Amino acid sequence: MPGIMLIDGNSLGFAAQSTSKLTAGEMEVQAIFHFLKSLRITLLGYSGFKPIVLWDGRSWRYDHFAGYKAKRKEDPKAIAEKERYKAQKPWIARATRTLGVNQMMAINWEADDLAGLLTSKARSRGDSVVLISGDKDWLQLVEPGVLWFDPIREVKITYRDFQTQTGYVNGRAFLQGKALKGDSSDCIPGVGGIGDKAAPILLEKFGSVEKFWAAAETPGFELPEELARYRKKLTEFCAPEGRDRFAFNMMLMDLKTAERPKPERLTLDKGAFDRAAFRSICEDLSFHSLLRDLDNFCAAFNNNQRDKDNEAA
Template sequence: MGFRTYIDGNSVGHAANHGNAKQQKLYAGGQETTAIYGLIRSLNLILRNRTHATPVVLWDGRSWRFERFPEYKGNRKDTPDKLAAAAAYKAQMPSMVRACHLLGLRQLIAGNMEADDLAAILTRDAVAKGDGVALITGDKDWLQLVQPGVVWVDHKSEPERKCNEQDFKTFTGFANPLAFVHAKGLHGDSGDNVKPNTGIGEKGAKDLLAVFPCVRSFLNTPLDEAQDRYFLHHGKKMPSKMLNLHTDPAVQARFDWALELMDLAHPSIPAPKQMRLTHAPLNRAGFEQFCGEHAFHSVLKDMDRFLQPFITLDKEFPKQ
């Protein structure tokens, strides 16, 4: 049995760029370098205790979701400040990819997929082969991938927050990942601009899915029986918005639409296109030059210690 580590590149990069509102922005030669510096520092911390695993940094391509919902994530660029922040981050992307390349890390991207989709594909493959998986991300959408042998790790917290199959209910409030993702289908995701307008919010979704294992189970249960089960569990009548979900095809269609965008195991997800895996040996001289170009003096002063986890990984998992 092996072990794999899948790292959400943009989650790490964005956290480094925006994680501390009081932090001073970094620049070199007129270009902002805050996200670049934060990424390499975070990767060092993430990998320092994970040199036994094969790490892959996953990047976002242009999501297939935009074709089905053009307003997907539209609220992330709906003000001049948000547009400027997005542009500043995007300008640092080539250097972040280059840094990972010089550090000898595998990187994977698909032209039509987000890192979430790639993580789902790779996790299914790893589990089928009997391998364990660590999912390194601050994105709670990846929690739906938790299963035996798979742990979700929030890189943004200190110490790291983790969620595995045993503590999934305590961590999320849902009995299993299916209930978790069905709840998102009911109340949506404001961060991604997915608003199904089912009338059921986060609390209502938790109340409903405390009684039924998933929304499909609720819809397939005769209404009278569903109401009785809800009353027995909660000691109160089922709210009218849940009755509407059970009886109104239009509300059910809005749930199905949202679920298609958020369920990483949804059958309508297309196959990956233009998938590219890159990997080169650790290039110390190149990385030292990179740090000089970007004025990362603190890394240069402690290069031996900084590179140690990457050197170990390079020896254990050489370029194939």
């Protein structure tokens, strides 16, 4: 086995939910159908990698920042769509299990945190890692031996083309840039108005926020010409309040932070390939196109099960 494939379950699931509506009886089923298709395509694209679907628990970040993802609770349409997706999640988990794919969750961690933990462990063993997600937060984990692939937009980013694709030299710089800019989707404010334009320049010129602070404390320090227009904002950033805001954002955003709590009720749901059980699910949900080509659809998962059996032997 060349390594592991870490799959962001809700990233694939929400994307699948937003496709054309499918129903079985009164329940929407498009999230289930397209999740399974995306899962199969991903396995075929990275054959030999051991897949693990990672699911979100209730994030520990809510306990540190009351405004975390607050706007997502204000849109009635988004809330209703989320509820329709949640109704399908048990079916997704059940189908994934019958296809022989492992799943993991901790009740106080997001899938992002699990990805950070498992990536670190895999790299310490010398294993390669494929990150499957549309969530760009996972880009901070890219390094030699780790690549990120968004199956929805069909975008792949490796450490070799990281700067070309992201504007940052590596994953750590990407993380620090994000901490400077903030994250509107998670309702995390930025630091002193340092936005999309200033953050990449600062990190390109100085290498890291810490090196910028050190340089700014040097007698006779002058900002590079490209940053001169941001002088006031960067001066404020060097003050204690700016440093504290940056440190707080890093704590929330760093997927390898030592400040997060230990995972609670960490569970590994081990999948076992069961063609008959998967066929029954497809029949219950009226997935006729999968049933017509069931052997071909299942082949990618059956091969994955054989790899697992060979490892066990």
